[in-house]
Amino acid sequence: MLHLQGLSKTYKTGDTALSDVSLTVPKGQIMGLIGPSGAGKSTLIRCINRLVEPTSGKVLLGDTDLVRLGKGDLRRQRRRIGMIFQEYALVERLTVMENVLSGRLGYVPFWRSFLRRYPPSDIERAYRLLDRVGLMEHADKRADALSGGQRQRVGIARALAQEPELLLVDEPTASLDPKTSRQIMRLLTEICSENNLPAIVNIHDVPLAQQFMQRIVGLRAGRVVFDGPPDQLTEAALTEIYGAEDWNAMRAGDREQAAAEAEAQARMEAIV
Numbered sequence: 001m002l003h004l005q006g007l008s009k010t011y012k013t014g015d016t017a018l019s020d021v022s023l024t025v026p027k028g029q030i031m032g033l034i035g036p037s038g039a040g041k042s043t044l045i046r047c048i049n050r051l052v053e054p055t056s057g058k059v060l061l062g063d064t065d066l067v068r069l070g071k072g073d074l075r076r077q078r079r080r081i082g083m084i085f086q087e088y089a090l091v092e093r094l095t096v097m098e099n100v101l102s103g104r105l106g107y108v109p110f111w112r113s114f115l116r117r118y119p120p121s122d123i124e125r126a127y128r129l130l131d132r133v134g135l136m137e138h139a140d141k142r143a144d145a146l147s148g149g150q151r152q153r154v155g156i157a158r159a160l161a162q163e164p165e166l167l168l169v170d171e172p173t174a175s176l177d178p179k180t181s182r183q184i185m186r187l188l189t190e191i192c193s194e195n196n197l198p199a200i201v202n203i204h205d206v207p208l209a210q211q212f213m214q215r216i217v218g219l220r221a222g223r224v225v226f227d228g229p230p231d232q233l234t235e236a237a238l239t240e241i242y243g244a245e246d247w248n249a250m251r252a253g254d255r256e257q258a259a260a261e262a263e264a265q266a267r268m269e270a271i272v
């Protein structure tokens with residue numbers, strides 16, 4: 001369970017990216033974070049694992065306030081948070097298996113990780129995870145030989161190898177095509193529910209968020225302006241989050257994309 005209490009961040013430049021954000025994400029809940037560019041979504045995710053230092057407020061993971069920890073304790077506590085990134089952040093020249101095992105780095109002594117000698121239980125877990133994300137037969141391939149969707153599956157398996165208590169997911173589908181995006185979102189939601197894991201997903205794609213998230217939080221100018229289930233994300237709520245102009249532009253963009261996809265489909269059908 002994650003509790004944010006009065007979380008605020010003002011950068012040295014004077015930009016206030018978060019203002020008094022309070023949220024609770026219970027176990028097993030997958031929460032989508034939406035909002036226009038500059039709303040503070042990345043800052044929120046980064047304040048939770050303290051890649052960005054909050055100016056004030058609390059980040060409670062269970063009973064531990066991560067904001068108050070010194071360096072050593074923070075390093076240990078960060079193991080409890082799995083990160084999944086837009087650009088996958090894999091080590092391209094290592095194998096799929098080695099990438100997944102790197103999720104255990106926070107747990108094994110330095111000499112073992114340096115020699116890449118992981119305990120058998122870690123290797124067993126990694127195989128189980130590769131099987132779960134559908135990549136068993138790719139275990140020995142180099143990461144750079146995989147497709148985008150497969151790489152993101154490795155990213156998910158690596159985060160799970162950490163045995164996290166929370167997943168932070170930053171734009172997981174931004175580099176993927178629509179079909180692969182849906183497959184990845186489905187996998188993420190299944191994994192959260194199977195493992196009773198809470199997750200925060202920073203997601204630009206509103207329809208995708210509506211389809212897969214149990215709860216959506218809308219940020220605007222660093223404040224929470226919407227917090228509810230996807231079916232309450234009405235046009236009025238979206239206008240509140242994005243502003244009338246941006247929201248209409250986004251809708252127009254979606255309509256254009258849908259029209260282009262329909263046209264391409266019709267052309268394909270005419271050919272075959």
Ligand SMILES: Nc1ncnc2c1ncn2[C@@H]1O[C@H](COP(=O)(O)OP(=O)(O)OP(=O)(O)O)[C@@H](O)[C@H]1O
Pocket residue numbers: 011012013015016017035036037038039040041042043044
């Ligand atoms: N390192 C930084 N130094 C100064 N200001 C920053 C820094 N990072 C972000 N900001 C500012 O904080 C605000 C929130 O930025 P943030 O990147 O968190 O928004 P976002 O919602 O993730 O945007 P996007 O969807 O474009 O990634 C913006 O005004 C941004 O300019």
